[in-house]
Amino acid sequence: MKLRFRPHHRMKSARDFARAYRQGSRARGALLRVVVVPNGLEHTRLGLSVGRSVWRHAVRRNRVRRLFREAFRLERHALPPGIDVVLIPAEKALEPTLERTRRELVGLVGKAWRRYGEKNPAERA
RNA sequence: CGAGAGGACCGGACGGUCGCUCCGCGGGCUUAGCCCACGGGGAGGAAAGUCCGGGCUCCACGGGUCGAGGUGGUUGCUAACGGCAACCGGCCGCGAGGCUAGGGAAAGUGCCACAGAAAACAAACCGCCGCGGGCGGCCUCCGGGCCGGGCGCGGUAAGGGUGAAAAGGUGCGGUAAGAGCGCACCGCGGUCCUGGUGACAGGGCCGGCAGGGCAAACCCCACCUGGAGAAAGACCAAAUAGGGAAGGCCGACGGUUGAUGACCCGCAUCCAGGACCUUCCGGGUAGGUCGUUCGAGGCCGGGCGCGAGUCCGGUCCCAGAGAAAUGACCGUCACCCCUCCUCGGAGGGGGACAGGAUCCGGCUUACAGGUCCUCUCGCGCC
RNA sequence: GGGCGACUAACUCAAUUGGCAGAGUGCCAUGUUCACAGCGUGGAGGUUACUGGUUCAAGUCCAGUGUCGCCCA
Numbered sequence: 001m002k003l004r005f006r007p008h009h010r011m012k013s014a015r016d017f018a019r020a021y022r023q024g025s026r027a028r029g030a031l032l033r034v035v036v037v038p039n040g041l042e043h044t045r046l047g048l049s050v051g052r053s054v055w056r057h058a059v060r061r062n063r064v065r066r067l068f069r070e071a072f073r074l075e076r077h078a079l080p081p082g083i084d085v086v087l088i089p090a091e092k093a094l095e096p097t098l099e100r101t102r103r104e105l106v107g108l109v110g111k112a113w114r115r116y117g118e119k120n121p122a123e124r125a
Numbered sequence: 126c127g128a129g130a131g132g133a134c135c136g137g138a139c140g141g142u143c144g145c146u147c148c149g150c151g152g153g154c155u156u157a158g159c160c161c162a163c164g165g166g167g168a169g170g171a172a173a174g175u176c177c178g179g180g181c182u183c184c185a186c187g188g189g190u191c192g193a194g195g196u197g198g199u200u201g202c203u204a205a206c207g208g209c210a211a212c213c214g215g216c217c218g219c220g221a222g223g224c225u226a227g228g229g230a231a232a233g234u235g236c237c238a239c240a241g242a243a244a245a246c247a248a249a250c251c252g253c254c255g256c257g258g259g260c261g262g263c264c265u266c267c268g269g270g271c272c273g274g275g276c277g278c279g280g281u282a283a284g285g286g287u288g289a290a291a292a293g294g295u296g297c298g299g300u301a302a303g304a305g306c307g308c309a310c311c312g313c314g315g316u317c318c319u320g321g322u323g324a325c326a327g328g329g330c331c332g333g334c335a336g337g338g339c340a341a342a343c344c345c346c347a348c349c350u351g352g353a354g355a356a357a358g359a360c361c362a363a364a365u366a367g368g369g370a371a372g373g374c375c376g377a378c379g380g381u382u383g384a385u386g387a388c389c390c391g392c393a394u395c396c397a398g399g400a401c402c403u404u405c406c407g408g409g410u411a412g413g414u415c416g417u418u419c420g421a422g423g424c425c426g427g428g429c430g431c432g433a434g435u436c437c438g439g440u441c442c443c444a445g446a447g448a449a450a451u452g453a454c455c456g457u458c459a460c461c462c463c464u465c466c467u468c469g470g471a472g473g474g475g476g477a478c479a480g481g482a483u484c485c486g487g488c489u490u491a492c493a494g495g496u497c498c499u500c501u502c503g504c505g506c507c
Numbered sequence: 508g509g510g511c512g513a514c515u516a517a518c519u520c521a522a523u524u525g526g527c528a529g530a531g532u533g534c535c536a537u538g539u540u541c542a543c544a545g546c547g548u549g550g551a552g553g554u555u556a557c558u559g560g561u562u563c564a565a566g567u568c569c570a571g572u573g574u575c576g577c578c579c580a
Contacts, residue, residue, distance in 0.1 A: 003143065003144070004144075004145095005144065005145070006145090007145095010448070010449095011448070012447095012448055013448080014448080016448090017448080047448070048448075049448085057173095057478095057479070057480090058173090058479080058480055059478095059479055059480055060479095061480095062452090062480065063452095066452050066453075067452090067453080069145095069452085069453095070143095070144080070452070070453050070454095071453095073143090073144065073145095073453090074143085074144095074453090098453065098454075
């Protein structure tokens with residue numbers, strides 16, 4: 001199984017993010033807030049939103065982004081296909097580790113995806 | 126050895142596994158593209174702050190003056206600069222060196238609180254000194270003499286006091302007391318000479334002294350500046366709506382009896398018109414491509430220059446992302462700290478400031494640890 | 508990426524041309540009341556965001572740094 005992360009695995013337009021925030025279901029943990037929404041594609045896509053309030057310095061902010069992306073890359077096949085996943089840091093001044101982020105990512109996406117099914121029973125079929 | 130001054134530089138190294146991106150070459154497929162394999166490139170000295178200057182792009186543009194903003198020793202360097210170099214002056218340091226917005230206050234305006242007599246036209250509070258008349262006290266050889274405080278007129282700027290600042294400083298002479306009043310040295314102003322491209326420096330002569338500070342207050346002088354900024358700008362260009370042109374179709378109702386077929390009705394053709402169809406054209410949104418990395422470029426050698434730099438030759442291609450890559454997890458070895466001890470090992474911990482977004486030249490700010498060179502002062506030894 | 512602004516007592520704001528940093532609310536003490544509120548009296552509280560410079564003197568002028576906020580799209 002290839003653990004690739006290609007450009008088409010990334011949410012690229014403001015419309016994608018707006019749809020996720022408007023229609024998606026959310027879940028929150030110690031490290032992550034996640035938003036999930038179906039995207040009508042066969043694969044799962046990732047969106048990152050790491051703002052300036054998390055860390056003032058770009059190096060620290062990039063560290064958070066890169067760890068989130070790495071966790072998504074490694075766990076992509078454990079997630080439901082055909083959804084958009086937006087990851088947002090849960091706290092300011094976050095210093096995540098890869099192991100914790102991977103565990104929390106899988107758990108929270110599953111939780112949010114179940115919530116989406118309860119909210120939209122028709123689409124689930 | 127200790128204490129310091131200046132400058133240059135580094136910013137862990139190597140390897141493994143899984144990934145990202147660009148370029149080259151080859152291959153495959155369902156061929157605007159996607160995928161695979163191989164080789165190569167992939168953050169910084171500040172990439173940062175955005176404080177200056179330029180390249181580049183678009184807009185505006187006849188010239189001059191005024192205004193506004195900026196800069197401010199001189200000479201150079203540079204594409205340019207508020208940068209840099211060398212030099213000059215001032216201040217600080219025993220010194221190596223450091224700091225320096227450092228033009229003009231005899232163009233004008235303004236400000237100088239409090240204190241103080243007085244804060245800029247100069248003047249005189251306490252003083253000091255002289256003269257005048259009067260008062261009191263003491264002495265007396267009865268002529269007067271001495272002392273005291275007060276008043277009036279005048280001299281003075283030494284002393285006191287205030288202040289950040291009060292009409293050069295020190296010394297000697299001089300005087301009723303004083304004062305550049307006179308003299309010497311220092312300072313200052315003018316003028317001439319010499320040296321220097323120059324800022325300035327040195328010297329001669331003359332003048333007894335002109336005159337406060339603030340221009341990062343207004344201002345004057347000299348010089349500089351058109352505006353916007355890559356989200357600049359150029360090109361390609363869906364879907365939908367709308368605009369224009371041509372053709373088709375309709376022209377049944379409706380068209381001052383629309384025109385023609387002499388006239389009327391019908392009919393035909395044509396015209397106007399049309400909410401329909403096709404094709405084309407231009408504008409233009411989403412989206413895409415370019416701008417976009419070969420450049421005031423790096424390295425090496427040589428020439429010129431004290432230097433900043435510059436010229437010549439050789440050589441190299443050295444990040445180009447785009448919801449935005451340069452990452453994640455390990456191992457080994459160096460470096461630093463702590464603990465243990467069989468003094469050489471074992472165990473544990475640590476490594477700063479910080480991430481390109483159009484590109485350069487500077488400035489400023491942040492920074493663990495470390496390397497090298499030159500110089501100064503002190504102590505000791507030879 | 509580019510262009511601007513603000514920062515003064517615990518809070519909200521003043522401070523002329525540079526000349527002793529103030530006001531209201533709040534806080535503390537005290538009086539009044541059986542008690543509380545209110546009112547009266549007195550008082551404390553400041554590195555003027557920070558670091559330098561100009562000046563005799565800086566909250567004010569100049570430069571740099573930090574934090575917060577706004578605008579362009």
